[in-house]
Amino acid sequence: KKHKFWETQPVGQFKDLGDSSLPEGPIEQPTPLSEVKQEPYNLPTPYEWITCDMDSDEMSNEVYALLTNNYVEDDESMFRFNYSKEFLLWALRPPGYYRSWHIGVRVKSSKKLVAFITGVPAKIRVRDTVVVMAEVNFLCVHKKLRSKRLAPVMIKEVTRRVHLENIWQAAYTAGVVLPTPITTCQYWHRSLNPKKLIDVGFSRLGARMTMSRTIKLYKLPDQTATPGFRKMEPHDVPAVTRLLRNYLKLFVVAPDFDEDDVEHWLLPKENVVDSYLVESPDTHEITDFCSFYTLPSSILGNQNHSTLKAAYSYYNVSTKTPLLQLMNDALIVAKKNDFDVFNALDVMHNETFLKELKFGPGDGKLHYYLYNYRLKHVLRSSELGLVLL
Numbered sequence: 001k002k003h004k005f006w007e008t009q010p011v012g013q014f015k016d017l018g019d020s021s022l023p024e025g026p027i028e029q030p031t032p033l034s035e036v037k038q039e040p041y042n043l044p045t046p047y048e049w050i051t052c053d054m055d056s057d058e059m060s061n062e063v064y065a066l067l068t069n070n071y072v073e074d075d076e077s078m079f080r081f082n083y084s085k086e087f088l089l090w091a092l093r094p095p096g097y098y099r100s101w102h103i104g105v106r107v108k109s110s111k112k113l114v115a116f117i118t119g120v121p122a123k124i125r126v127r128d129t130v131v132v133m134a135e136v137n138f139l140c141v142h143k144k145l146r147s148k149r150l151a152p153v154m155i156k157e158v159t160r161r162v163h164l165e166n167i168w169q170a171a172y173t174a175g176v177v178l179p180t181p182i183t184t185c186q187y188w189h190r191s192l193n194p195k196k197l198i199d200v201g202f203s204r205l206g207a208r209m210t211m212s213r214t215i216k217l218y219k220l221p222d223q224t225a226t227p228g229f230r231k232m233e234p235h236d237v238p239a240v241t242r243l244l245r246n247y248l249k250l251f252v253v254a255p256d257f258d259e260d261d262v263e264h265w266l267l268p269k270e271n272v273v274d275s276y277l278v279e280s281p282d283t284h285e286i287t288d289f290c291s292f293y294t295l296p297s298s299i300l301g302n303q304n305h306s307t308l309k310a311a312y313s314y315y316n317v318s319t320k321t322p323l324l325q326l327m328n329d330a331l332i333v334a335k336k337n338d339f340d341v342f343n344a345l346d347v348m349h350n351e352t353f354l355k356e357l358k359f360g361p362g363d364g365k366l367h368y369y370l371y372n373y374r375l376k377h378v379l380r381s382s383e384l385g386l387v388l389l
């Protein structure tokens with residue numbers, strides 16, 4: 001039976017699609033904290049819960065190793081996400097985070113970490129309502145423990161711990177269709193190092209194309225084109241917050257970032273997140289912003305290369321510089337920083353530059369979900385202003 005677990009959860013159900021009598025908003029009301037299950041869910045006998053203190057070097061190393069060997073692979077199992085340790089520390093410790101939402105499962109006897117799931121708090125606006133949600137991510141079960149139905153109990157446990165903090169909604173993504181996507185995004189890739197991408201099988205040589213013609217096709221200038229284009233710095237946080245808050249108003253679902261959020265999520269952090277802005281040379285006004293995060297992938301089974309260095313488009317705002325030119329400058333700095341590929345979803349206004357900047361469509365989709373919050377209609381991907389890690 002498909003979706004045996006999800007049909008028991010307060011999420012949009014396929015059978016409800018089209019029933020426009022159902023109101024937009026929470027599906028279930030909060031329960032009194034005294035009625036939230038106080039003790040953890042039961043795990044199969046050999047396993048126990050562990051709260052993963054990411055401040056512990058030993059624990060964060062174990063989490064890094066579990067994900068490096070067992071996390072999401074592409075459909076052809078040629079690549080596996082290889083989030084760096086410093087990326088995980090950044091992703092899991094935003095303002096207001098809860099250590100108790102960093103949940104591991106380990107073998108009682110060997111103390112070996114075999115599964116992981118996380119939540120971080122986020123203020124998400126849905127139309128005109130700001131809702132404090134958990135962003136749930138990094139659900140990972142060791143390859144040897146798949147099909148033991150561990151994922152449902154891990155999802156129930158992170159939900160229980162989120163409820164204990166009086167938070168009743170969540171946001172998450174998946175490459176698979178579950179009940180019920182609020183939107184489905186197409187992902188796109190822009191080659192920066194086409195020779196390596198072809199060597200490792202990420203890309204294929206186009207018909208009637210030679211390698212040298214392909215390298216020439218994706219060649220980028222050495223320098224960015226926009227006057228005043230520079231790295232974001234700490235003193236830019238207030239202006240970038242204003243710019244980003246104003247821009248994200250355009251979208252149906254988007255983060256409600258304050259200055260502390262912008263400082264955490266968007267200040268450049270080496271090997272984690274890069275962000276640039278355009279400061280008008282004469283007025284010194286911040287008029288545009290672009291950012292991308294660093295998520296390498298392990299290359300499974302290639303003799304010459306072990307890692308694909310990938311940049312993922314994050315938040316971009318253009319008010320003066322054409323988005324096309326701003327994103328081309330992002331490609332130029334990404335290439336200069338040795339990224340092999342620049343990935344983007346067709347969210348926000350990304351569709352306006354993807355084809356023109358020579359992005360090619362990926363072979364999969366990314367579905368977005370809300371837990372315990374119904375939308376009256378599925379969204380166009382361009383109505384989505386939320387990028388998850």
Ligand SMILES: COc1cccc(CC(=N)NC(=O)c2cccnc2OC2CCNCC2)c1
Pocket residue numbers: 072073074075079080081173175187188295297308312343344345362364366388389
């Ligand atoms: C190239 O290496 C890969 C390794 C594992 C999976 C995939 C395909 C894939 N599933 N890609 C995405 O989900 C994706 C494609 C473009 C932009 N963001 C994405 O996912 C983000 C956001 C969701 N969490 C993973 C990272 C590719």
